[in-house]
Amino acid sequence: MKFGIIVFPGSNCDHDCYHMVKHVLGKPASFIWHKEEDLSGLDVVLLPGGFSYGDYLRAGAIARFSPVMKSVGKFAEEGGLVLGICNGFQILLEAGLLPGTMLRNRSLKFICKDVHLRVDNINTPFTLDYFENQIIKMPIAHAEGNYYADEETLTKLQKNNQIVFRYSGTDGRITDDVNPNGAAGNIAGICNEQGNVLGMMPHPERCGEKILGGRDGYTIFESIVHYSEKILNKR
Amino acid sequence: MLVKIYVTFREGILDPQGKAVLHSLHTLGYKSVEDVRIGRYIELNINDTPEEEMDSKIREMCSKLLVNPIIEDFRYEVVR
Numbered sequence: 390m391k392f393g394i395i396v397f398p399g400s401n402c403d404h405d406c407y408h409m410v411k412h413v414l415g416k417p418a419s420f421i422w423h424k425e426e427d428l429s430g431l432d433v434v435l436l437p438g439g440f441s442y443g444d445y446l447r448a449g450a451i452a453r454f455s456p457v458m459k460s461v462g463k464f465a466e467e468g469g470l471v472l473g474i475c476n477g478f479q480i481l482l483e484a485g486l487l488p489g490t491m492l493r494n495r496s497l498k499f500i501c502k503d504v505h506l507r508v509d510n511i512n513t514p515f516t517l518d519y520f521e522n523q524i525i526k527m528p529i530a531h532a533e534g535n536y537y538a539d540e541e542t543l544t545k546l547q548k549n550n551q552i553v554f555r556y557s558g559t560d561g562r563i564t565d566d567v568n569p570n571g572a573a574g575n576i577a578g579i580c581n582e583q584g585n586v587l588g589m590m591p592h593p594e595r596c597g598e599k600i601l602g603g604r605d606g607y608t609i610f611e612s613i614v615h616y617s618e619k620i621l622n623k624r
Numbered sequence: 625m626l627v628k629i630y631v632t633f634r635e636g637i638l639d640p641q642g643k644a645v646l647h648s649l650h651t652l653g654y655k656s657v658e659d660v661r662i663g664r665y666i667e668l669n670i671n672d673t674p675e676e677e678m679d680s681k682i683r684e685m686c687s688k689l690l691v692n693p694i695i696e697d698f699r700y701e702v703v704r
Contacts, residue, residue: 497640537694
């Protein structure tokens with residue numbers, strides 16, 4: 390199976406993703422410049438973190454019109470796995486591949502620290518190796534991660550089990566004191582209805598090795614591999 | 625033709641930046657200020673667009689790129 394990592398002007402976590410997939414996970418990975426349109430042969434598309442187009446206008450607002458994004462939309466429609474991390478999540482929101490949007494962190498600060506998350510949905514291709522309600526530790530690094538959606542959308546997300554990660558305490562509590570940025574419902578990551586597109590603010594690619602302080606992020610990439618193997622076996 | 629577009633947060637949307645500025649104004653003694661909302665101002669120079677198409681073109685540009693309708697409203701004026 391092959392991973393493609395989209396590189397926008399201003400992406401800065403693309404090499405971290407590459408390292409994770411190629412060297413830690415041991416799977417083939419290639420960079421895809423945002424002007425390319427051919428995603429054939431890929432099983433997974435990663436939209437890395439960074440500041441695409443300098444976050445001009447709104448985070449992700451300009452990147453969503455990069456030529457590659459049309460292909461990413463088609464890829465997702467056909468069931469391909471798409472993972473947007475941080476700025477990648479913001480791009481998926483702007484592109485309408487996931488519902489809602491991001492507001493500035495309520496503290497107005499760029500927050501860069503480890504946070505705890507509760508895995509609320511383990512029935513996605515990205516989270517099947519976690520256990521139900523597992524508490525994991527992952528770094529966040531963003532100024533605009535204050536997830537916002539109207540009540541109707543939030544209810545729908547909840548009902549369809551599309552909320553995958555929530556900011557939590559180490560005991561799993563979902564309260565305001567463990568919400569780093571003000572996100573609605575402590576939402577840190579959501580998937581689409583089909584479950585093949587995941588957007589998340591925390592950085593799993595930054596915590597996949599012991600030397601980096603934890604391996605909780607590795608599980609996402611491992612899950613993707615196990616999911617794809619299952620699909621291939623079924624064929 | 626000069627088009628001035630004002631993008632503002634929709635009512636009820638939290639504006640953390642506005643809140644911080646409100647707090648700062650209060651610190652400076654301007655206690656009468658009740659609320660601050662901060663938006664974005666965009667100027668477009670548009671040529672070769674017939675007047676009757678202007679409104680729809682501007683609205684199209686706003687909904688496609690310039691404004692995020694989930695959280696933002698806009699109004700505009702055309703300066704001849």
